[in-house]
Amino acid sequence: MAALGITLAVAVARLEQYLAAEAKVLGSQSYEMGDRKLTRADLKEIREGLVYWQRHVDRLNPNPPPARAVGRVRGGSYRMR
Numbered sequence: 001m002a003a004l005g006i007t008l009a010v011a012v013a014r015l016e017q018y019l020a021a022e023a024k025v026l027g028s029q030s031y032e033m034g035d036r037k038l039t040r041a042d043l044k045e046i047r048e049g050l051v052y053w054q055r056h057v058d059r060l061n062p063n064p065p066p067a068r069a070v071g072r073v074r075g076g077s078y079r080m081r
């Protein structure tokens with residue numbers, strides 16, 4: 001991955017940019033001026049970018065967070081899922 005120039009620092013920076021873009025779009029997706037409606041960006045595309053860059057960060061991160069076990073308690077017994 002680094003051969004393409006995508007380092008962990010680059011991936012983290014892009015992910016942060018996409019998170020900031022998502023916040024801006026969620027605050028004001030579109031607006032109208034007279035009879036014209038203007039859209040800032042497509043939230044779907046931003047979220048696809050978030051997934052893309054999060055995968056790069058996950059792949060390049062030498063110290064990923066530990067996996068968590070998920071379980072459910074029913075009727076007094078504990079079952080792992």
